[in-house]
Amino acid sequence: MAAPLAPGSARWVCSARWVCSARWACSAAAERPWRLFGAMCLLRLPRITQPLEKEEEEVAALMEQLELEKSHYSDHEIRKLEEEEQLRRKKESLYDEDEARGQTVIMAQDLEEKWEQKFLRFKAAPRITDADKSNDRKSLNRKLDSNLMLLVKQKIGNQELWLLPQVEWQPGETLRSTAERAMATFLGDHIQAKVLGNAPYGIYKYKFPRAIRTENNVGAKVFFFKAYLQSSDLSQAELKADYLWVTKKELGDYLKSEYLKKVNRFLLDL
Amino acid sequence: MFALLSFSGDALLGCHRSYRSRPTHGIGRFKYLLPKEVPKRKKEKVQMKEISEGTEYQYGDINIQMTSYDVCLVEHFAQYVHRLCNRLSIRVNESYAMPTKTNEVLFLEERGSKMQLDAVLTTHQRVVQIRGLSSTFAPILLEIIQSNQPEGVHLLMKQHTEADFKSRLKSRPELEELLAEMS
Numbered sequence: 001m002a003a004p005l006a007p008g009s010a011r012w013v014c015s016a017r018w019v020c021s022a023r024w025a026c027s028a029a030a031e032r033p034w035r036l037f038g039a040m041c042l043l044r045l046p047r048i049t050q051p052l053e054k055e056e057e058e059v060a061a062l063m064e065q066l067e068l069e070k071s072h073y074s075d076h077e078i079r080k081l082e083e084e085e086q087l088r089r090k091k092e093s094l095y096d097e098d099e100a101r102g103q104t105v106i107m108a109q110d111l112e113e114k115w116e117q118k119f120l121r122f123k124a125a126p127r128i129t130d131a132d133k134s135n136d137r138k139s140l141n142r143k144l145d146s147n148l149m150l151l152v153k154q155k156i157g158n159q160e161l162w163l164l165p166q167v168e169w170q171p172g173e174t175l176r177s178t179a180e181r182a183m184a185t186f187l188g189d190h191i192q193a194k195v196l197g198n199a200p201y202g203i204y205k206y207k208f209p210r211a212i213r214t215e216n217n218v219g220a221k222v223f224f225f226k227a228y229l230q231s232s233d234l235s236q237a238e239l240k241a242d243y244l245w246v247t248k249k250e251l252g253d254y255l256k257s258e259y260l261k262k263v264n265r266f267l268l269d270l
Numbered sequence: 271m272f273a274l275l276s277f278s279g280d281a282l283l284g285c286h287r288s289y290r291s292r293p294t295h296g297i298g299r300f301k302y303l304l305p306k307e308v309p310k311r312k313k314e315k316v317q318m319k320e321i322s323e324g325t326e327y328q329y330g331d332i333n334i335q336m337t338s339y340d341v342c343l344v345e346h347f348a349q350y351v352h353r354l355c356n357r358l359s360i361r362v363n364e365s366y367a368m369p370t371k372t373n374e375v376l377f378l379e380e381r382g383s384k385m386q387l388d389a390v391l392t393t394h395q396r397v398v399q400i401r402g403l404s405s406t407f408a409p410i411l412l413e414i415i416q417s418n419q420p421e422g423v424h425l426l427m428k429q430h431t432e433a434d435f436k437s438r439l440k441s442r443p444e445l446e447e448l449l450a451e452m453s
Contacts (some may be wrong), residue, residue: 048421197408197409199409
């Protein structure tokens with residue numbers, strides 16, 4: 001747990017500092033040279049567990065075998081053994097009349113066969129879906145065992161970049177509502193997402209290139225917020241720009257290195 | 271007299287107690303020197319501990335409830351959550367189990383003779399109670415617990431209320447009737 005813990009505590013400290021500086025900044029609004037953006041990192045939670053490692057599987061098998069050897073017989077198994085005894089005794093000798101009174105209608109063996117047939121009829125949903133095979137990065141059905149994040153293509157300055165959806169902060173609203181607005185602009189209003197907490201998870205600041213830089217506009221700071229996608233039904237969402245759902249490992253394909261470094265700090269990938 | 275008794279090798283052999291007339295009578299006594307112990311009262315009524323309300327930056331009492339059909343899974347997960355909170359120095363008030371609920375599932379097949387296949391499902395619930403979770407850390411903790419959640423375990427985090435406390439106690443209808451009659 002060391003890796004996720006360290007950024008967590010560091011984040012806590014830096015978010016406290018952010019709170020102080022934001023309060024100070026709001027009072028001196030005119031002289032601040034930084035433009036603020038609120039970005040939303042929308043996560044789709046994993047739907048199935050990750051496959052076990054080799055050592056984990058070996059340990060699990062060993063423990064199962066140990067437990068099986070140490071455990072007692074269950075009711076069903078005792079019943080089955082008794083009935084097998086009865087059958088065996090019937091075949092060897094003729095004690096039918098004495099034991100016929102305790103004869104049950106359904107034998108334990110029959111029950112087992114019935115359960116087996118039922119189990120064979122059950123078909124589990126596939127773990128690797130079609131979207132996985134076709135590597136369709138736009139669908140939500142891909143990679144059911146890891147977190148999926150929303151990336152959107154946005155125009156910053158004169159470049160088209162892949163980013164987490166962000167929108168500029170307007171004075172008078174909280175940064176969290178900025179992030180929610182960002183989500184709403186890209187995905188429409190009917191998104192059931194749960195924002196976690198009022199504090200941002202990370203910050204990325206960059207200075208504008210010298211050509212655009214002025215006294216009042218040194219650079220921009222982007223504050224990241226996290227939200228969980230509650231429903232996986234995005235049919236109502238009107239996606240205006242290019243979008244992708246990617247895992248943490250695939251982020252490197254799309255994001256710039258500095259940006260990626262800051263984003264990776266707050267992403268938990270277990 | 272005493273010498274004769276010791277030679278006879280009787281039951282009085284292992285007896286070193288001095289008689290009352292001896293000067294060393296009562297030589298080993300010490301209980302009268304200890305402070306007086308208050309006799310313990312038999313069964314104290316289970317009092318509800320104060321439920322702290324959170325301030326703006328801290329949550330009060332929070333219950334993390336884990337439910338599942340599988341006992342081992344839910345118990346191990348509750349242990350994991352408890353130890354995680356210990357490591358993250360979050361104060362854990364108590365960690366208890368709610369009574370298990372048993373459900374019988376009956377299938378009514380209507381092919382020929384009406385058969386009833388039974389299945390017995392037991393639902394187990396474990397609760398870990400936490401106090402003093404700061405609002406900046408709460409989403410991180412929630413994320414860690416959610417990403418480590420095993421399959422088949424439902425997770426619920428909610429504020430602790432009096433109703434939650436009362437649900438752990440059994441109601442005594444006869445006592446309530448008598449009390450109603452008295453008042």
